[in-house]
Amino acid sequence: MESQSIDHAALLPLYLAAATAAVALFAGRAAKAATMIGLAASGAAAIWLAAGPTRRTFAVDDWFSFTADETAMGLAALFAALTLLVAAISGRTESEYLFLLAVSAAGGITLASSRDLITLIVAVETLTVPLYVLVARPGRDGAEAGVTFLIASITASATALMGAALLYSAAGTVHFAGLAPALAEAHTGLVAAGTALLLGGLAFKLAAAPLHSWAPLVLERAPLPIATYLASASKLGGAIAVIWVVHFGLAAGAGAEAGLVLAVLAVASIAVGNIGALVQRRTVGLLAWSGIAHAGYVLAPLAALSTASGRENPAAAASAALAYAVFFVLLEAGAFASLTAVRDDGGRIDELGGLWRAAPGPATVLLISVIGLAGLPPALAGTFAKVAILEWLASAALWMAIVVVAGAVVGLAYYLRLARTVLLGEGARARPRFTVAVLAAGLVLAAASLAPGLVLEFTSMSQ
Amino acid sequence: MGLILVAAVALPLAGAVLTWWLRRSGVGVAAAALALAAVALLPAARGPGWWHRVDYPWAPSIKLDFALTVDGVSWPLALLTALLGLLCCIHNARTGPPVLTALLLAVQGASTAVFLADNLILFFIAFEAVLLPMWAVVYRYGDPATRRHAAAKFALFTVAGSLLMATGLFAAAADTGTASLAQIIAAGGVDRDLSLAVFTLLALGFAVKAPLWPLHSWLPDAHTAAPTVGSVLLAGVLLKLGTYGLIRVAGGLAPDGAAEAAGALGVLAAIGIIVASLVCLGQGEIKRLIAYSSVGHMGFVVLAFATGTEAGVRAALFANLAHGLITPLLFFLAGALKDRTRTGLLAELGGLRLAAPALAGLLGFASLASLGLPGLAGFWGEAFTVYAAVERGGAWFALAAAAALGAFLTAAYLLRMLKHVSHGPPAPAVEGVAGTSRTEIALWSPLVAATLALGLAPGPLLDLFATGVL
Numbered sequence: 001m002e003s004q005s006i007d008h009a010a011l012l013p014l015y016l017a018a019a020t021a022a023v024a025l026f027a028g029r030a031a032k033a034a035t036m037i038g039l040a041a042s043g044a045a046a047i048w049l050a051a052g053p054t055r056r057t058f059a060v061d062d063w064f065s066f067t068a069d070e071t072a073m074g075l076a077a078l079f080a081a082l083t084l085l086v087a088a089i090s091g092r093t094e095s096e097y098l099f100l101l102a103v104s105a106a107g108g109i110t111l112a113s114s115r116d117l118i119t120l121i122v123a124v125e126t127l128t129v130p131l132y133v134l135v136a137r138p139g140r141d142g143a144e145a146g147v148t149f150l151i152a153s154i155t156a157s158a159t160a161l162m163g164a165a166l167l168y169s170a171a172g173t174v175h176f177a178g179l180a181p182a183l184a185e186a187h188t189g190l191v192a193a194g195t196a197l198l199l200g201g202l203a204f205k206l207a208a209a210p211l212h213s214w215a216p217l218v219l220e221r222a223p224l225p226i227a228t229y230l231a232s233a234s235k236l237g238g239a240i241a242v243i244w245v246v247h248f249g250l251a252a253g254a255g256a257e258a259g260l261v262l263a264v265l266a267v268a269s270i271a272v273g274n275i276g277a278l279v280q281r282r283t284v285g286l287l288a289w290s291g292i293a294h295a296g297y298v299l300a301p302l303a304a305l306s307t308a309s310g311r312e313n314p315a316a317a318a319s320a321a322l323a324y325a326v327f328f329v330l331l332e333a334g335a336f337a338s339l340t341a342v343r344d345d346g347g348r349i350d351e352l353g354g355l356w357r358a359a360p361g362p363a364t365v366l367l368i369s370v371i372g373l374a375g376l377p378p379a380l381a382g383t384f385a386k387v388a389i390l391e392w393l394a395s396a397a398l399w400m401a402i403v404v405v406a407g408a409v410v411g412l413a414y415y416l417r418l419a420r421t422v423l424l425g426e427g428a429r430a431r432p433r434f435t436v437a438v439l440a441a442g443l444v445l446a447a448a449s450l451a452p453g454l455v456l457e458f459t460s461m462s463q
Numbered sequence: 464m465g466l467i468l469v470a471a472v473a474l475p476l477a478g479a480v481l482t483w484w485l486r487r488s489g490v491g492v493a494a495a496a497l498a499l500a501a502v503a504l505l506p507a508a509r510g511p512g513w514w515h516r517v518d519y520p521w522a523p524s525i526k527l528d529f530a531l532t533v534d535g536v537s538w539p540l541a542l543l544t545a546l547l548g549l550l551c552c553i554h555n556a557r558t559g560p561p562v563l564t565a566l567l568l569a570v571q572g573a574s575t576a577v578f579l580a581d582n583l584i585l586f587f588i589a590f591e592a593v594l595l596p597m598w599a600v601v602y603r604y605g606d607p608a609t610r611r612h613a614a615a616k617f618a619l620f621t622v623a624g625s626l627l628m629a630t631g632l633f634a635a636a637a638d639t640g641t642a643s644l645a646q647i648i649a650a651g652g653v654d655r656d657l658s659l660a661v662f663t664l665l666a667l668g669f670a671v672k673a674p675l676w677p678l679h680s681w682l683p684d685a686h687t688a689a690p691t692v693g694s695v696l697l698a699g700v701l702l703k704l705g706t707y708g709l710i711r712v713a714g715g716l717a718p719d720g721a722a723e724a725a726g727a728l729g730v731l732a733a734i735g736i737i738v739a740s741l742v743c744l745g746q747g748e749i750k751r752l753i754a755y756s757s758v759g760h761m762g763f764v765v766l767a768f769a770t771g772t773e774a775g776v777r778a779a780l781f782a783n784l785a786h787g788l789i790t791p792l793l794f795f796l797a798g799a800l801k802d803r804t805r806t807g808l809l810a811e812l813g814g815l816r817l818a819a820p821a822l823a824g825l826l827g828f829a830s831l832a833s834l835g836l837p838g839l840a841g842f843w844g845e846a847f848t849v850y851a852a853v854e855r856g857g858a859w860f861a862l863a864a865a866a867a868l869g870a871f872l873t874a875a876y877l878l879r880m881l882k883h884v885s886h887g888p889p890a891p892a893v894e895g896v897a898g899t900s901r902t903e904i905a906l907w908s909p910l911v912a913a914t915l916a917l918g919l920a921p922g923p924l925l926d927l928f929a930t931g932v933l
Contacts, residue, residue, distance in 0.1 A: 319524075376622075377573075377592035387525050387584060387629070394630045395637030398660070405626040412622045413615070420602065452522040460524055 010055035010068035013076045013109050016042035021102035024095055031095035035087050035102055042109065043080030046073040050458065058119075063175035065116045071322070072112040074458030075240060078326065079108035081444075082233040082333055088437035089340045090225040100130035101229070108237050115248060117164045117174040117198075120241060121157075124205060127237045128153055131230065135222040145221035152204065152214035160201025166194030167249075176248035183253025195250060195257045199265070202245065205238025207288075208295040209268035216276070216288040220346055227284060227346075228336035231291055232329040239298050239325035246302050247318035247461060255314060259306030263400065266303045269296030270407040277414050284346030286414055287335055290373065293407055294332075298325045300404050301389050304397035313396070315461050320392035322459040327372075327385035330448055330455075334369035334441045338362040341438045342430035349418055353425020359432040363422055365442040370422075372445065374415035375408055380449035388456070464508060465517035467501050468531045468579060471541065474498040475548060475572035479596075483565040488556035491564035495552040495571065499545040502575070505533055512932050513645055514538070516581065525584060526642035532581040536711060536780060536931030539924065540703055541578045543787045544571055547699040550906055551692040554795070557902065559692070563604050567692055569596035574700045578707060583632040583642040586712065590625050590704065594618060597693070597701065605688040613681075613688035620671050620681040628668025628708070631661045635716045648715040648932060655719050662720025665713035666728065672705030675728075675765050676735030679758045686754035691798025694750065698757055699791035706764045706783045710776065714768065715933065722771055726858070729769035733865040735762035740872030744879065749797045749807045752880055753790065756833060759873060760786045766866055767848040770859065775851035780928045782844020785832075785917060789841055792829045792910040796822065799903060800884070803896040809880065814889030821899045823885040825907065830881050832914050834874040840917035845870055 008015075020038025027034040049055065050073035058065035083105035087098060107126030114120040132153070136146030168174050170190040171182035183191050200211065207215035219227045242262075250258040273293030280286040301320035304310030310317060339346065341362040342355060355363040372382030386408065393401035432438070448455055478494020505514060518530040533541065548571035555564050573596070576589035602614035636642040638653045638661075647653070653661050671678045682702075686694050714721050721728075739759035746752040760782065767779035799822060800815070801807045815823040832839035835846070849870070852863035917924060 371595065375591075376595055377588055378595070380588070383588055383591060384522065384525065384527075386626075387527070387587070387633075390626070390629055391525055391584075391633040391637065394633035398630065398634065401630045401633075402627075405623070405630060408626055409619060409623045412618060416598070416615070416618055424603065452525070452527075456522055456524045 004059060007055050007057035010049065010057050010066060010113070012049065013042045013046040013073070013080070014106055016045055017080065017102060017106035017109050021099050021106060024098040024102055027095060031098050032087065032093060035098040036084055038102065039080045039084045039087065039105060042105070043077040043084070046076035046080065046109070049073045050077065060175065063116070063173075063177040065119050065175070066113050067115050068113050070458050071461060075112035075236070076109040078236065079105055079112070079233055082236070082329065083108075083229070085333060085337055085437055085441060086225050086229045086233070089228065089337050089434045091433070097134065100134050104128075104130040104229070105233070108233055111237055111240055114244065115176050117167065117176075117245075117249070120244060121160060121164060124202070124237060124241050125157060127234065128157075128205065131226070131234065134226045135218055135230070137221065137223055141221045145218045148214050149218045152211065156201045156204030156211055158201070159197050163194045163196065163198025163201055166190055167198060170194060176244070179249040180252035183250065191254045192257045195254050196261045198245060199242060199258060199261050202238060202241045203265050203295070203299070205241060206235055206295040206298065207238070207292050208265050208299060209272040209292060212269065212272060212292045212295070215292060216285050219288040220282065220284045224336065224340040224343065224345065228333060228340060231287065231336050232333035235291065235295070235332070236325060236329045238295075239321070242299065243302065243318050243321050243325070246305070247314060251305060251311070251314035251318075255305040255311045259303055259310060262299045263303035263306050266296045266299035266400070267403055269293060269299065270403055274407050274410040278410060280414070281348055282346055283339060283349050283352060283418070286349065286418060287332070290411060290414065291332065293411060294328050294373070296407065297389060297404055298328065300400050301392050303400055304393055307397045310396040316392050317396070319460045320389045322461065323388040323456055324385045326455050326459050327381050327388075327448065330445060331369045331372040331382055334365050334445050335373065337434070337441045338365040338369065338438050341432050341434045349421055350425060351428060352418075353421050353427045355422045355428040355430060358428045359430040361435060362430070362432050362438050365438050365445070367419055367422055368442065368445050370415050370419050374412050376412070378449075379445070380452070381445055384452040384456070464505070464515040467504050468515055468517050468533060470501040471498055471505070471545070472531065472572055472576045472579060474501060475568045475575065479565045479568035479572060482561055482568060486561045488552070488559070488561045488564045491561070491568050492549070492552045492556050494568060495545070495549040498571070498575070499549050502538075502541050502545040505538055505541070511930070518581070526582075526636055527584040528582045528642070529585060530581040530643065531576075531579040532645060533579055534931045535927040535929070536933060537578045537707070539784050539927065540707055540787070541575055543703070543784060544574050544578065544700050546909060547695060547787070547791055550909065551695055554906055555692050559604070559690070563600065563690070563692070566596040566600050567696060570600070570696050570700065574704060577704050581644050583636050583644060586644070587625070587629045587632055590628070590708075591622075593701065593704065594621050594625070597697070600693040601685055601689045604690045604693065609684065609688040613684040616681045617685040620678070624668040624671030624678070627664050631664030631668065632712070632716075634664065635661050644712065644715065645932070652716050652718045658717040658720035659723050660720070662713055662717035662724055665716065666709060666724065669705045669708040669713055673702060673709060673761045673765065674705065674758060675731055676738055676758065676762065677731075679735070682758060683751050683754040686757075687748065687751045691794060694794040694798065695791040698794055699787045702757060702761060703783060703787055706761060706779070709765065710768050710779055711933065725769045725771050729766055729852070729859065729862050732762045732766035732769060733862045733869075735759065736766070736866055736869030737872070740869050740876060743876035744872065746876070747809050749800065749809060749812070749880065749884065750794070752876070753793045753797060756873065756877070757786070757790055759869060760790070760833075762869070763845050763848045763866060766862060767844070767851055770851040770855050772851050772854060774847055774854065776933060777925055777928050778844050778847030778851050781921065781925060782848060784924065785840035785844050785914070788910050788913050788917070789829055789832045792907060792914070793833060795907055795910070796826045796829055799899070800826070804892040806892050809883040811892050812884045812890055813887040814885070814893050816885040818889050818893045818896050819898050821904070825899070825911070827881055827885060828911065830877040832918070834877045835870055838918050840914045842918060843921045
């Protein structure tokens with residue numbers, strides 16, 4: 001049997017991230033510098049590949065398992081950048097910490113290129129497993145967070161795997177390219193069950209309802225840099241997993257079933273997340289619950305596949321969802337990074353009162369992020385995200401657009417409360433840290449606000 | 464000329480940033496003056512239909528272009544915005560904090576962008592951009608007792624309206640394949656089947672902003688809580704965003720839907736006129752009374768638009784602009800009165816005619832203009848509204864009668880207000896108040912002059928509206 005040749009260039013970002021992890025483990029004191037350089041190199045390699053032609057490798061006949069196109073490489077670079085940010089705001093850390101972080105990044109970098117169910121699920125697991133350790137701070141609260149995350153994650157993984165297995169039994173292949181034609185003729189019940197289980201399981205990573213309840217608990221108890229990672233890179237992973245499965249695998253053969261499942265997940269997430277956030281008194285709790293609502297907004301464009309007009313243009317649905325996901329994780333990263341810069345733990349919202357005067361730099365980034373999450377100018381990044389999904393939903397599924405609108409109105413109530421506390425409250429004392437990292441996050445948000453094309457171009461998907 | 468269009472939007476925004484940065488209100492006044500000059504220059508070298516146009520691509524994949532244009536419908540509103548912006552900045556530069564000037568300029572810049580936007584996505588973004596600075600004006604500088612509640616209510620109502628409106632805009636853009644307002648209007652709007660849905664979404668959004676009964680309840684609270692300059696911009700500019708949107712955008716994108724929904728819209732408008740008048744008759748606080756009178760006046764605008772006739776639409780545009788001159792004047796005067804007497808309750812006022820004759824005279828003038836005295840700006844819009852409704856005949860005759868009754872009630876409550884405030888023996892709160900200063904007179908005189916000019920010679924403005932693209 002002849003072994004096929006592998007396009008190693010396409011795997012370069014992954015190699016670099018994996019090598020970074022290995023180096024970080026043994027680099028001792030230089031671990032942090034090595035991690036940051038390695039991740040930057042990985043991101044740079046991804047950008048270089050994104051500029052070049054699309055590369056594909058690991059083929060079975062015409063079906064490729066690994067595709068390094070512009071979208072995938074753009075997302076890989078984003079994973080590297082988000083991990084870099086987390087490493088930068090982690091303060092003094094041990095080499096094991098950085099090792100685990102880099103391993104997780106390697107999972108994310110692979111995820112964006114995966115084009116079959118096995119690669120995708122392995123990538124998601126690689127992204128998640130290191131976090132079991134990272135979320136657990138020493139002490140009882142940390143152990144609780146770790147155990148909660150572990151149990152929720154394993155349940156979700158098992159659910160997703162079961163769904164993947166059902167789809168495999170229905171279609172006879174795990175390649176996305178093969179699923180599309182096969183699912184259309186497969187047993188409907190099997191397809192529906194497989195779709196529901198797979199999407200439900202993957203939605204866990206995104207913290208979409210009904211598998212959302214781990215998120216507020218874990219984010220609140222985890223160290224803030226890891227909460228940043230969970231809220232940004234890890235959620236991006238969940239979003240990509242769902243969008244990839246739906247867009248490349250299910251849209252053509254089982255679009256209606258997937259759309260229906262996602263509609264339920266999206267509406268539930270928007271309702272649960274917004275109501276949960278409304279009663280939060282703690283900063284991280286508010287961001288975590290509102291993150292659940294945002295997971296709903298990410299899924300909403302895909303939910304339009306449940307309608308006939310939505311199924312006519314599945315690529316637009318995937319593009320809208322991905323664009324929203326990218327803008328959203330950038331804003332989340334900005335919010336959590338600036339919070340990390342001024343606090344050791346999340347704390348209550350009123351403890352941020354008057355942060356604007358105490359620490360203008362991080363407070364500005366926090367305000368831009370929070371207003372962006374509310375979707376309002378002048379934080380245009382968030383406005384563009386809303387425009388991207390509402391534009392698609394207005395043409396495909398008007399009722400879903402109304403649901404999103406209702407959610408956003410409720411969202412404004414609590415985001416405005418946080419913003420005005422930061423601006424006008426009193427009492428915050430802060431000695432800002434990580435100035436460069438927070439400034440960089442702020443600059444990225446400003447760039448995405450002025451030139452949304454940067455995000456919208458690489459997130460636009462064609463089939 | 465394209466550059467001047469950009470300048471009209473960019474100058475206030477740049478002024479806002481600079482004022483914030485330097486903490487100098489003078490910078491803001493300069494920026495507002497330049498912006499007014501820029502808008503005033505726009506009619507030069509104009510062509511028929513759309514006068515000028517700029518178009519820079521911004522984010523093509525979401526159909527967003529930085530496209531601005533201006534015509535006979537949008538220019539008077541842009542000019543009104545620039546004028547009120549300048550007056551508010553000057554008013555605030557004398558006494559208020561520089562940050563408030565920056566916020567006012569931000570509202571002005573974003574509102575100008577709404578009036579001049581030719582791209583639906585840009586229109587939405589500009590519409591949304593008004594929200595936060597206006598929220599901050601009410602929340603930060605408003606009346607301590609009510610500002611929090613009022614600001615939150617304003618923000619939630621507005622964002623709900625603007626997102627519904629956005630859904631309608633995006634549905635129209637998806638249906639026609641372009642986001643250019645001018646192109647969609649030229650093509651006759653969206654598909655007939657979709658028209659009613661699009662119009663409903665847009666009208667809901669704009670009705671919150673306008674505001675149309677029963678979506679008006681945020682307005683009296685916001686007006687009462689807001690500082691004087693905030694009330695002026697709310698009445699003179701923000702409400703116009705709603706009516707301009709209704710006439711130009713909702714009417715332009717979905718003319719079929721507008722025709723179908725005309726009856727419902729007309730009935731709501733007529734109810735609004737009557738309800739607002741009745742509320743005003745029992746209202747005991749001067750700013751709240753003026754705020755409710757805005758609901759009534761906007762009812763006239765919406766009713767005139769709903770008739771769908773040429774006379775009706777022009778009446779709507781005229782009444783809209785007249786309200787934008789008279790009500791800000793009333794709010795300036797009410798603000799001056801409240802500053803002097805520390806109360807806005809009608810029961811505690813009285814005898815202003817003796818204590819401060821100039822102020823009382825101006826208040827009388829503005830009230831007479833607002834109640835639609837012939838010869839002043841308020842008359843034409845409302846008279847033509849009733850005329851347009853009568854012209855439609857049938858059931859519209861009843862709406863015309865309701866509007867006429869409303870106009871009568873308007874006269875009643877404004878005269879009642881004058882009786883309480885100006886006449887009678889001087890109340891303790893009014894005794895010994897300062898007269899009007901020269902700066903105040905200078906500040907108010909452009910509004911007085913424009914009210915007189917439009918009242919005596921409505922022709923040129925009506926002709927200008929006739930050149931507009933609708």
